[in-house]
């Protein structure tokens with residue numbers, strides 16, 4: 013039965029879920045995770061084991077990306093059919109044509125794949141990333157290796173994603189090996205995001221939306237601004253300690269779980285007057301995975317199965333304002349304010 017989310021996002025220590033051993037606290041952590049993700053659809057995770065240096069290097073890489081002169085990014089803007097590269101401020105508008113642009117700029121990255129990998133012949137969504145061509149930091153002269161920092165953080169997110177997904181499968185009585193296999197050669201992606209401090213008053217950083225993936229992991233930005241919709245339609249500040257990760261369920265995992273795990277609308281409003289940077293990681297299955305309920309759907313949950321590749325390809329084109337989305341749930345601007 014749906015319950016009203018708490019005033020704060022549930023804080024869960026996942027250390028017992030990340031080790032090899034099965035300590036007695038494992039069942040407790042698993043229950044807490046399942047409880048949070050089947051009600052509010054969000055949780056704040058401690059004990060994830062990501063070294064602070066890895067996150068710090070990642071933050072520095074994001075900062076370097078958005079400190080660089082934008083002329084460097086000329087010709088590297090994302091294109092329909094190649095959703096990798098720079099997304100200028102205000103680039104996307106709601107598909108309906110109604111509503112203001114989002115007040116963010118971004119660099120979009122996908123699962124880094126060698127062009128010689130046979131999967132590239134199976135689906136055009138695979139290939140190498142375009143990386144921000146950023147030189148030495150002008151103030152310190154130090155070279156920030158953005159690619160290395162991102163890939164190190166990414167592999168840590170892959171690890172945490174696998175731990176959390178395994179625990180959720182155990183809790184739901186699903187075959188974790190089978191579900192993890194869906195993430196071999198995944199369409200997992202990340203966005204490096206910059207919300208300028210001088211945003212127009214009450215402008216969306218990112219308009220209300222649901223994520224369209226399995227799980228999203230987000231390192232917290234101390235300036236705040238992420239808000240989660242409660243069942244009564246009011247919005248809750250996603251408070252998060254600096255060393256923790258915000259976790260939420262996306263539509264694909266909601267579908268796989270037959271509606272037991274909940275994909276919840278969220279939005280960003282940068283009211284801080286300061287620059288806000290974030291870098292969500294979105295786990296998405298391999299292109300040929302058919303996502304469908306693995307359990308009998310909960311009453312009232314009716315959703316068509318989908319193919320991960322086709323659904324992702326739809327995002328790669330439908331975010332452009334002159335396109336319509338083939339999947340209503342992926343339309344930009346669908347979740348009001």
Ligand SMILES: O=C(O)CCC(=O)C(=O)O
Pocket residue numbers: 203205218223230237238278279280290291292
């Ligand atoms: O920047 C954030 O805190 C959230 C971003 C987000 O919701 C998204 O990119 O889907």
Ligand SMILES: [Fe+2]
Pocket residue numbers: 221222223278
């Ligand atoms: Fe999101």
